[in-house]
Amino acid sequence: MQFLLEVVDILTNYIRKTFDRSTKVLDFHHPHQLLEGIEGFNLELSDQPESLEQILVDCRDTLKYGVRTGHPRFFNQLSSGLDIIGLAGEWLTSTANTNMFTYEIAPVFVLMEQLTLKKMREIVGWPGGEGDGIFSPGGAISNMYSVMVARYKYYPEVKTKGMSAAPRLILFTSEHSHYSIKKAGAALGFGVENVILLKCDERGRVIPADLEAKIIDAKQKGYVPLFVNATAGSTVYGAFDPINEIADLCEKYNMWLHVDGAWGGGLLMSRKHRHKLSGIERANSVTWNPHKMMGVPLQCSAILVREKGLLQGCNQMCAGYLFQPDKQYDVTYDTGDKAIQCGRHVDIFKFWLMWKAKGTSGFEQHINKCLELSEYLYTKIKNREGYEMVAPKIKAMMMESGTTMVGYQPQGDKVNFFRMVVSNPAATKSDIDFLIEEIERLGQDL
């Protein structure tokens, strides 16, 4: 126990320094440098045990050479920040060290998940919060669930007979959508060429007329349009597809509508900004990652399904050793047979605890603040262009200097540009100012 408290001491020092802007975001080293062992930090495993003193040193070194994702000037990923309540929740979760598959083994967490999913469905706008859902290991898996459930709804026989029991099924998603829809298409046996990419307008939103044209084209070829993914908050532009217009087409052509709100779902918590997802209540399923814009520690992603029973029907295998029907409690609370996993990590508690501590209103304030900061950034830089050509070089210098971190990439016919993510609760206007100045400072040396 003394050892554990010494680790806590290391961790609390780390956290204090993370929130201190004079600390570097990272202390960059190349893979070969770390593998060679910097200042005695030896990553290799050996036959004999190390002393507890050495283990403490290993913990310090692990943090020293890592990236401070909670630093106010870390803007590199959609998930960032370090919420202390959420962190405490995660420490409790790992201490409880249990598994979500049955009520038997996780009574409190299973109920928390159920209540929280219901609350999320209410916020989506489904009457009475009815429906189903599960927390999954990330948005890509949540999106995969949506495709599985859609297929099960329209072609349940695929579960027993395989894809050959169905006609050629087509999935639609925007050219700016997350690559997980394509991954799901590959994994689940649809094939990537049956995932049709839709054109976007200049702001990165799907053009509904293009969707309808492609639906008609697929039908003319004898294929069956099954599923449309509308993105609410695209990965690069943060664009919101027009859900209502897409929902109209899904109704017209009898297709499943999924909304990937992994990034943008958080806006549903804000009365001011939730109109961007207007129409989401018409979706058949929704992905929503509290670990992104809502600042919950990794991992925390929900798949919500409007129709009850599909998740269970799609995935259940009725394993006798886990899901005994003759248990002494109400076994409808057991969640394991809804999942593609068997064991499932407890992702709910940190989120539930943060919700308790902030209230719905606290999440609303956080979301509003993120959108204000991005508006501030937009206003500041809209008249300053010209450095996009050298983004990779600036990024490399930024990582070496360790002062701030932001991602870059090309998109379509645009060459490399910086992708600014505002979700870090610790970030203020001064950090936005710092980022702009730092990019310009580093760019001057080129």
Added chain:
Amino acid sequence: MQFLLEVVDILTNYIRKTFDRSTKVLDFHHPHQLLEGIEGFNLELSDQPESLEQILVDCRDTLKYGVRTGHPRFFNQLSSGLDIIGLAGEWLTSTANTNMFTYEIAPVFVLMEQLTLKKMREIVGWPGGEGDGIFSPGGAISNMYSVMVARYKYYPEVKTKGMSAAPRLILFTSEHSHYSIKKAGAALGFGVENVILLKCDERGRVIPADLEAKIIDAKQKGYVPLFVNATAGSTVYGAFDPINEIADLCEKYNMWLHVDGAWGGGLLMSRKHRHKLSGIERANSVTWNPHKMMGVPLQCSAILVREKGLLQGCNQMCAGYLFQPDKQYDVTYDTGDKAIQCGRHVDIFKFWLMWKAKGTSGFEQHINKCLELSEYLYTKIKNREGYEMVAPKIKAMMMESGTTMVGYQPQGDKVNFFRMVVSNPAATKSDIDFLIEEIERLGQDL
């Protein structure tokens, strides 16, 4: 930070009590009781924030009504125990709060994963530890990877064209194997009826002659036998399939051999017991969950693949915003495009840290101790039979009294019986004695 330290205080008290045998394993309540709110424990979420004092009370209540999976008398699941080094590792992981997809964002953890996977492959017996692998969210997903990779190896065109590009593909697994092979068959588009169950002998091991007969039968029908799963440590009996004989058939019929060592993989660490997995070095892929017999906190599961490049080939979608080819470091260290996930939780650190602290030899001792305890249990009860008919009733009374916890289920033509799991590092012979006495004591009242 004061708040965080108060939570640590709650957690350390909880841990002390967990290791005290006079503490109940659980304080059982039915779902409706917890939902109604026992002694003011309110699970509902609300608009307004709660005070930090109330949050601390919530944390205490969450632990109070949960199950102590680390208790020396908890034998209910394949994962049990509470390793303090592993726990410290998990606390550090959640403090670092990062993501495994790129070296950029998790340099140290990505390298630890790479080195640990290599070590595991060496222990499996692949020359030089060559090959590939990834940590995944549990054994079911690891097994799913094995099926995906096998399909990609033999029918790479399925990735682009879907399952219709392949003939009817057959997967084989034992009737005692984990249900995740069937789940994978359903999810990936093979269909459950193309997952053929193999007969087992009286000790729960696959009968190779039955496998060969079923391969021949499938071929005669014009189907293509693709994949055999051999279980190393079955979920209920702990049986080990004869890997060498199965490997002979896989070679003869040109099939992929997967070994599901989710439970039994830990035996590879023991020079005394690893012969039970003899032939595993001939497998094309292996699932091995350190979070089971090796006592690593949940979740920690590895899929190992003998041939390099298949995981990446199978899953990569080359997302421009994450996997920029023009980064300043060696991007072959980025792992994200091997995964079906995008974001991926850091599961490696707690395992790496435990390995550092115990050494390979420490894991060996732990495994040897688990097998000694189960041998002890077997010797003690082999002459005491007769209570299997009432297992559910005894289990219900056991949960109400909260003194110990063990699972039960039927299997094949056997009615309900207790499934004893010995993986808890805190358990001793006296706890085994206690369990037997407790089952008999509870049974007397029936």
